[in-house]
Amino acid sequence: MSSQNGIEAATESFEAPEKAPTWLGLQAPRYTSYPSAQHFHRGVNTDQHAAWLSSIDKNQTISAYVHIPFCRELCWFCGCHTKMTYRDEPIEKYVRILLDEIALIGGHTAGKGKLKQIHFGGGSPSLLNQSQLMSILYALASAFEFSPPGELAIELDPRTTSEEKIAFYGSLGFTRVSMGIQDFDPKVQKAVNRIQSFEMVAGLMQHLHNAGIHQINTDLIYGLPYQTVTSFERTLKQTLSLAPSRIALFSYAHVPHMKKHQRLIDEHALPDDRTKLTLYRMATEFLLANGYTAIGIDHFAREDDALAVAANTHRMRRNFQGYVTDTTDILLGFGTSAISQFPAGYTQNYSATHEYSKRIEAEELATCRGWKAGAEDSFRKEIIDTLMCYMEADIGQIAARHGLDANICARELTLLQECAYSDIAHTKGNLVQIATPYRMASRAVAAVFDQYQLPDSARYSRVS
CATH class of the missing domain: 1.10.10.920 (Arc Repressor Mutant, subunit A)
Structure with missing residues (x-):
């Protein structure tokens, strides 16, 4: 049976379950840390953060997460720490502060630790111009022992990405990109204020391959307004035609009490629980039937992808970036809201840009809270x-x-x-x-x- 016919048969066989599972509707953390970030407190402060930084050994390996919070437009489904700007000046000012933070943390570590992986997230890191991106990479290379990292990754918003930017990423040695698709259906896109055509994304994917970047993640979300089994099947087929190496299938979390902009979404257009389960089952069977391996709770990867290999050899980890192949000892977070992970606990920076900037300009760590690991x-x-x-x-x-x-x-x-x-x-x-x-x-x-x-x-x- 061809994969096309197999997909259609699988889709037609899925109907909403007659009885809702007993676990449906239970509420639980996503466990990108333990305990979850809701438990972080101000008792873990800059002094503790500084102590953990100074205790880093020269032989310990480090990965870096750099948070760029800015977006040109607000996606109404978003649960990340972001802020909109139509001007370039706030981004330029933020990058200057970010460079100071990198130097400050490098001073606390005395240059110890071997930097092995770098990930740019957001927000939309694709808003950075060439000079800004180069300056951040140079600052990291100056602050830590640096050799070509095992993975240099960046998250891309198709709406702020160009062929020129992609060629530049390739010239810098970026090895992986994550591209937010969410859904290709125009009605769904309009309902969440995320308009981007399939043709736009397909063109960018080709530019990535031309630039030598073949490790490409795509993000999809199920549970968005106006999604149906038929429309989401169409999105899945379009996504697979792009042949990404890795696909994240995220569940939309509608939490307007926490993210006020989600109130802009028409709640009556959201799929009910039974339909949402059907979307998940259909998508899962679709991806499994088309050569992808299920990874963790929400990822799928081709068998030769590094994440699938890590999962098969029990070397996969889960952290604030989701499922990763990162085997480093310490994760250092830079920028607003960024979280650092140490063997003894976590620290988190201020989320508000003005508070973060004020601390760094005063040559202080921007730590607002954290967690010190207990006995168990x-x-x-x-x-x-x-x-x-x-x-x-x-x-x-x-x-x-x-x-x-x-x-x-x-x-x-x-x-x-x-x-x-x-x-x-x-x-x-x-x-x-x-x-x-x-x-x-x-x-x-x-x-x-x-x-x-x-x-x-x-x-x-x-x-x-």
Whole structure:
């Protein structure tokens, strides 16, 4: 059977489930950290941040995340820390402050640590001009021991990307790009204020290949207004015609109480829970039938992609960038809202540009809050990361690695046998396995092992 016919057959076979799963609507963190960032507090301040920076050993490996918060237009579905600007001056000023922060952090580390990976995120890093991008890379190379990184990556907004910019990325040695597609349907795009044609994206993809950049991620979102199984199938077919090496299939989290601009979205046009589940199942079967491997809760990759290789060899990790092949010891975040990850905890910068700038201009770290790991944190983090990455975890083996009793999670294992979890998790002794085609449900299972899970669960997005 051809893949085209297989896709059509798979799509036609999917109907909304007659009965909603018991886990549907549970609220849980996405676990890009443990604990989730909602638990960060101001007790972890600039002094703690400085101490962790100064403790970096010269042989430790580092990855850098550089946050560029600016966008030309506001996408109404967005949950990131961004701000709109139609002018170039705010970007230029921000980059100057960013360069000062890189130098400041480099001073705290005394140049120790080997920089191995760099990722530009946002916002829209594609707004940076050539001079700005070069100056940031030069600052990083000056602040740390630097050799050509294992991965140099950037997130691109098709609407602010050009053939000239792509050629420049290729000349600098960028190895991977992430391109936000979300949905190609014009009605859906208009409903979320993200207008970009398939032809525009296809042209940029060709320019990327011409520039020698072949590792291309694309982002899709299910659960957007006016999406239907038929329309989203069309988007999937168009996306696969572009042959990306990696596809992220994100669930739209409608949280207007947290992101006020989401109030611009017509809630009556959002798919209901049953339709959203059908969209997910259809998309999953579509991608699996067309040569992609399921990775974690929301990623798909070709078998030869680095993420698929890392998953198969259990070297994949989950952090604030999602699923990564990053094997470095420390993640340093630069820019507004950026989070740094150390062996002993996390720190986060101020999100407001004016507050961030004020601290850096005063030659202070821009730390606003963080988390210092407690006695059981590394143990529980490994359980949660393992479940989120591989859909199973042997609690006894993990406990042994941390010098803990194998029965330390007896209460949690008993809880997983209750009705709410009966159709998503199986337990056999200390082994927990996610037992559902809805891989995103692993968030709900992981939350059982979270000792900091808040009773005010409305602070988290729904599992769907």
